[in-house]
Amino acid sequence: MRNCIMGNNHLASECHLRGNSLNEPPVPGANGILARIPGQFVSAAVSLLPPAALTQELHQEVEMDAGPAGRVRFFVKRMRARHHRHSYYFRCTGRSR
Numbered sequence: 001m002r003n004c005i006m007g008n009n010h011l012a013s014e015c016h017l018r019g020n021s022l023n024e025p026p027v028p029g030a031n032g033i034l035a036r037i038p039g040q041f042v043s044a045a046v047s048l049l050p051p052a053a054l055t056q057e058l059h060q061e062v063e064m065d066a067g068p069a070g071r072v073r074f075f076v077k078r079m080r081a082r083h084h085r086h087s088y089y090f091r092c093t094g095r096s097r
Contacts (some may be wrong), residue, residue, distance in 0.1 A: 033069065034074075034094075034095055034096040036069060037066050037069050037096060041064070041067060042074065042093050042096075045064050045074040046091045046093060048062050048064065049091060055078065057078065058077060059075065059076070059078075061074065062074045072096050072097070073096060073097055074096045075094055076094070077091070077094050078090075078091060079091070
């Protein structure tokens with residue numbers, strides 16, 4: 001067995017956008033303009049919400065300035081990961097406009 005990190009890193013590296021992605025057309029199948037927004041802005045939008053484990057709302061919206069992309073509205077979904085008897089709640093950004 002080869003030394004490798006869990007996951008398909010060599011496959012996942014091909015899905016990232018290259019160059020100045022704000023001026024390029026979105027990736028086919030992308031949800032709104034989410035594919036063109038840098039990750040630090042998506043992370044900042046999710047961090048504005050209360051912790052996922054403390055809320056009961058499944059869907060929430062966050063509107064903020066996303067740098068060169070301008071004013072963006074993020075649609076965030078509350079999700080749950082389960083492993084045997086343990087559960088972990090987290091937020092997932094599904095689309096933006």
